[in-house]
Every structure is written in structure tokens, then in C-alpha cells.
Amino acid sequence: MDKPLILASASPRRREILTLAGIPFEVFPADEEVAPEGLPAVDRVLALARSKATWVAARHPGRTVLGADTMVAVDNVALGKPHSASEAVEMLLSMQGREHQVLTGVWVIRTDESGSVVKEDGFTDVAHVKFYPFDREEAEHYVSTNESMDKAGAYAIQGKGMRFVEGIRGDFYTVMGLPGGRLVRFLRDFDQI
Numbered sequence: 001m002d003k004p005l006i007l008a009s010a011s012p013r014r015r016e017i018l019t020l021a022g023i024p025f026e027v028f029p030a031d032e033e034v035a036p037e038g039l040p041a042v043d044r045v046l047a048l049a050r051s052k053a054t055w056v057a058a059r060h061p062g063r064t065v066l067g068a069d070t071m072v073a074v075d076n077v078a079l080g081k082p083h084s085a086s087e088a089v090e091m092l093l094s095m096q097g098r099e100h101q102v103l104t105g106v107w108v109i110r111t112d113e114s115g116s117v118v119k120e121d122g123f124t125d126v127a128h129v130k131f132y133p134f135d136r137e138e139a140e141h142y143v144s145t146n147e148s149m150d151k152a153g154a155y156a157i158q159g160k161g162m163r164f165v166e167g168i169r170g171d172f173y174t175v176m177g178l179p180g181g182r183l184v185r186f187l188r189d190f191d192q193i
Helices: 012-020 041-057 085-095 136-143 160-164 172-176 180-188
Strands: 005-007 025-027 064-074 077-079 099-111 117-131 165-169
Touching: 005 012, 012 025, 012 172, 012 180, 041 064, 041 099, 041 117, 064 085, 085 136, 099 172, 099 180, 117 172, 117 180, 136 160, 160 165
Parallel strands: 005 025, 005 064
Antiparallel strands: 064 077, 064 099, 099 117, 117 165
8 A cells, every 4th residue: 555545425424434443544535426216226336336435546556446325224215414403303213223234335446547447346234223212302402402413313322313224233333434344344455454
């Protein structure tokens, strides 16, 4: 590894996970992310991660770029980031007392000095999160902390949102935004570790 990985995201949680994993990186957030409409959540999250990585890789030839995207799905319906407090409350209530999925798509691109793709690959990791039952008042109280407004599914598992979580099947770090252990092993194929 001659140059650090570029993280195509401004997410402080993704920065924290890469730091914990001991992966040297620089941050250059993507200004563009696109994916075809109508894709199942598992494909859409990977397409968005690929879009971010591709956009940043085009501006940084000779580097390896990591794009990632996370979404929450309930009954195969994707929940993005809420646009209002009332939408955040409704998202939370749709998950109370039941299980939902958190999907994180990861795409890595390595280019040569001319900008040509040398290698690219990706994966989607899924964690299943079960929430305790709770009422509207508890959801409104949590939303009033403002923690939910920039989070897919309107909660932060590593923050005050932990109050809702009864259990997790899968990687806790997938819920935070990057599946740490799987990512470490994946980046070995790109000579980034």
C-alpha cells in the first residue's frame, strides 16, 4: 500500500470504523450519487455505493476509493433519511416491536495513474435489528434529540437510538455504516491492508 484509501463519504461513523480497523484513509465525499429507481434495497444500496466510489475515483487517478451507502428496510420498503420530525416518528413507529434490516453496500475501485480502472468490486452486508415495543411518546421524545434526522431509518444505534434495540443478528458495524470485519478482509484483495 503506497497511498491511503480514499473514503468517498463525509460520515463520521464510517471514519470511526476505518480508524478502529487501523486502515489509513483520507476523506473526499462524493458530490453525486445515483441509482436506477425500482431496484430492490439490496441492489440499490450497492448501486449507490458504486456511484459514490466511481465519482470520487474519476477525480483521483492512481488511488483506491471506497464508496458506501446504508439503508433500512421494513417489509422490503427502503427507509432513507427522514425529511421532517413527523416522518422520523412514523419511521420509528413502523419498526417498533419487530425486526427490520439494515443494508450497507460497499464498493471499492482502484485506478492507475491514467484513471483507468485496474480493479473494482463490492458487496452488500445485511444485519437484522429487532426493536422493543414502544409508543408514539417515546418515539417523539427520541426525535426531539435531533439525533434521528441524518440517519437512515431515523435512528443511530451507536447513540441514543440504542434505547429501542432488543437484539441484532449480523454485524453491529453494518448498522453503523461499514461492516468492519468483512471490510478488512475485502480490502486485502486491493492491497490496502
